Amino acid sequence: MLSLASAPPLWLRDNCPCSGCRNPRNGQKLFQITELPAALAVGSVQDTTTADGDPAREVVWAPDGHRSVYPDAWLDAHLPGTALAPGDGRTEDDKDLWDVAGLTGRGFPEADWAAYTTDDAVRAAALDSVLRLGFVLLRGVPVRDRQVLDVARTFGYVRETNYGPLFEVRVEADPNNLAFTGARITPHTDNPYRDPVPTLQLLHCLTNAAQGGDSGLVDGFHAASLLRAEDPEAYRILTRVPVPFAFADDRTELRAHRPLIGTDPAGRIREIRFNNRSIGTLHQPADVLDAFYAAYRRFGELLLRSELQLDFRLTPGDCLVFDNTRLLHARTAFAESGDRHLQGAYADIDGLASTLAVLRRKESTA
């Protein structure tokens, strides 16, 4: 028999599922926490059944006499002490961390565009890869100008920035960013000077005929967890010291002060920002600067370990979708005389997770 004795009254009442307390359609609460009686207490409890005939407990509340019916299944899953707190899918706890060997063992996460757009199961598996592994490679995407925006719209919403709704990754005559040259780019996250940072990035390959220009991905959550194991003090510093990221050109002046390794209040890894190009001048006491720079270099070296970087080559029709708060991406240098053209766009991972959750609802009722 379930006991409600351990349940804090305000918590239990706040979870009352009756239609007076919650909108049945969307679950939105219809009362304020401040509207509940100050001396709220469980008056009486008795066994009952829900409208569907499932076993439940009915609570009559003191002093206001409100009645709440809690299905036993809900109490089993939610009473304090009976369940672990599920995450929201965004911290290391909800991810499958990987290095090259581990990823190779489970197979490269990829999907064919034709199947992805017609088969919900294929689409769900692809979106799940982005949440679990941090990326998916869509193959056979039409090689068409602005197609990358249509790819984003299959799971969410484009995040427009000062670079436009999409950006061209190719050699430009007057580049405002190193990305728009043929230079090698080491593993980094994009736009750390933006807050909110774009949580997803898409890179759609239209042409890749240049010598060089191969791609690489590193799991930043895995790298940060290695740093935590190998050098806890360096890890601690990188989670605490705000780094002034900045970007400026003729039309733009962005800045955000965030640690290289962002953690949630429970200390779990939640966000990586790593981009040497846009780190401005840190203002800290000399001892903090010494410690920060030693830790920053150590993390930078760790991120270059070959066993962490997955190397591959984008071919026309490939569209890489990845978590920009977790994965670092890199590319080798390429000959500027060669033809290499990607179109990129930003989007957000909450929309992707929503699309996946709705697909799974359909699966479970199919």
Add this chain to the structure above:
Amino acid sequence: MLSLASAPPLWLRDNCPCSGCRNPRNGQKLFQITELPAALAVGSVQDTTTADGDPAREVVWAPDGHRSVYPDAWLDAHLPGTALAPGDGRTEDDKDLWDVAGLTGRGFPEADWAAYTTDDAVRAAALDSVLRLGFVLLRGVPVRDRQVLDVARTFGYVRETNYGPLFEVRVEADPNNLAFTGARITPHTDNPYRDPVPTLQLLHCLTNAAQGGDSGLVDGFHAASLLRAEDPEAYRILTRVPVPFAFADDRTELRAHRPLIGTDPAGRIREIRFNNRSIGTLHQPADVLDAFYAAYRRFGELLLRSELQLDFRLTPGDCLVFDNTRLLHARTAFAESGDRHLQGAYADIDGLASTLAVLRRKESTA
């Protein structure tokens, strides 16, 4: 005479301004922290002048012989111990916190649309109000369908969500959100179940002929700072306990686990999420739930204090622009028989801050 003795070598070298180390156009760094010599040290220092004739110090580095020229003015402003760390404009340190009396004393932040769109100084002052006070009211905005999107584009980029590029705030026959009824809505932030949460909201009034439907704003940073002063333990709990926010309808299923009061690694208030309608079931030990609910109720009561809530009425042509990570907004109930129609949109504050910074650049060179 400036001494470089206190400057950590890696920090100083990382700030080398030469064109080999930084792209002169956008300030992007052209080297990796891992590429610097392991035993980096200042070899010699001597007085010099910059190309512009300003006094400077030249460092010759050991062991690689690289030369860096640091203007004395830069060293004055940046050497450890000589300067306070500036913020990125997003925490309580960079805000003017307010209650009704304080705000009334300095005047309601508003701007006329015609002046806003033609006079850079008016626009800069309006955008500065959003950063400093959390909001500005634009008056005389054309009463035109979708105009709210054009307002957003004057300072940034629209953030499209499952509600669309814009959303209609009016009574709907089949509402998926309490906002789309005539019900009273107490102070709250929008979309706490989204991560990244939209950092700006716009509400453009097309019609407000209904009985009721007045607007209110509360400075959540100020309220949180009051809670910290009055009940430090309640404040501490609200910064630590992740709250599972959720929203679901037929096409959407969003969730984000974040504390009600978000702080940066230095403990400064940075983000408020407060919306009773979308708080799901917390999974925590009973003692944590007891403490959380007591603190949540206390903060909720504090947010309802009349001296904190600025009341006003939107009239057709008004467009309110506010920081959704800081300000809570509210409205009184209105008669559903009356005609009240707002159009809302989300955008992001980093784009607004960039637009303001570029406007100020023009001012300073004018």
